[in-house]
Amino acid sequence: MGAxxxxxxxxxxxxxxxxxxxxxxxxxxLRRVDSALTRISRISNGRVAARHRSERSGVMLSRxxxxxxxxxxxxxxxxxxLLARLTDLEAPLISREIRELVEGGYVRRNADPTDGRAxxxxxxxxxxxxxxxxxxATDEIIAETLSSWSAAxxxxxxQLLDRVSEDFARGPERPVRGRRAS
Numbered sequence: 001m002g003a004x005x006x007x008x009x010x011x012x013x014x015x016x017x018x019x020x021x022x023x024x025x026x027x028x029x030l031r032r033v034d035s036a037l038t039r040i041s042r043i044s045n046g047r048v049a050a051r052h053r054s055e056r057s058g059v060m061l062s063r064x065x066x067x068x069x070x071x072x073x074x075x076x077x078x079x080x081x082l083l084a085r086l087t088d089l090e091a092p093l094i095s096r097e098i099r100e101l102v103e104g105g106y107v108r109r110n111a112d113p114t115d116g117r118a119x120x121x122x123x124x125x126x127x128x129x130x131x132x133x134x135x136x137a138t139d140e141i142i143a144e145t146l147s148s149w150s151a152a153x154x155x156x157x158x159q160l161l162d163r164v165s166e167d168f169a170r171g172p173e174r175p176v177r178g179r180r181a182s
Contacts, residue, residue, distance in 0.1 A: 037164075049141075057137035059130045061106070064089055064097045069106065069123060069131040077122035079112060106130055 043049060050063050061069070064087075071086045072078070078086065084094045098121055101107040106127035112118040123131070146154060 033164075053134060053137050053141065056141065057130075057133040059134045059137075061101075061104075061130065061134075062097065064093055065101055065106070066131075066134055068094070068097055068101065068121075069127055069134075072107065072121065072123045073128070073131050077120050080119050080121060083121055101127070 045063070050066075054060050059066075067087050067089065068083065071083060075082075075086060080091070080094055080098065083098075084091050087094070089097075098107060098109060098119075102109050104126075105124055107121050107123055109119045109121050112120050149157070
């Protein structure tokens with residue numbers, strides 16, 4: 001997420017054309033946004049937060065296992081190869097986690113009816129209950145963390161974060177090759 005030293009000149013050029021507030025540098029604000037997003041990601045995805053969610057929910061699964069259950073909840077039954085792409089986890093890690101989730105009764109793995117060499121993974125009722133307990137604990141923690149925020153501030157934050165997510169998913173606008181940005 002962080003801007004490298006080599007990109008400072010390009011960033012300064014692109015931010016110079018944008019609206020700024022008196023006494024506030026757009027580049028400084030962009031760096032503060034980057035720093036805040038990085039910090040939030042580290043805190044929310046870190047070991048301490050995962051342990052807290054696990055203890056609160058009673059679901060003692062690894063972070064990759066929770067990611068797999070969350071993805072299966074959204075996607076439904078999928079091939080292991082697609083699950084790896086959807087979770088952005090490496091294939092060997094997916095295989096190991098799926099093996100443990102199958103042994104624990106959280107997911108089932110069946111042969112793909114269209115290609116018996118490929119495996120299809122789906123959540124079991126136990127997996128759905130575990131995911132829901134973990135999700136509920138996460139929701140409670142977020143609610144407690146932001147309990148001092150007004151409804152209006154929370155709504156504004158959710159809208160801005162949706163916008164940030166969409167913009168990051170789209171990526172930066174790039175000039176067409178051979179043309180200079182105006």
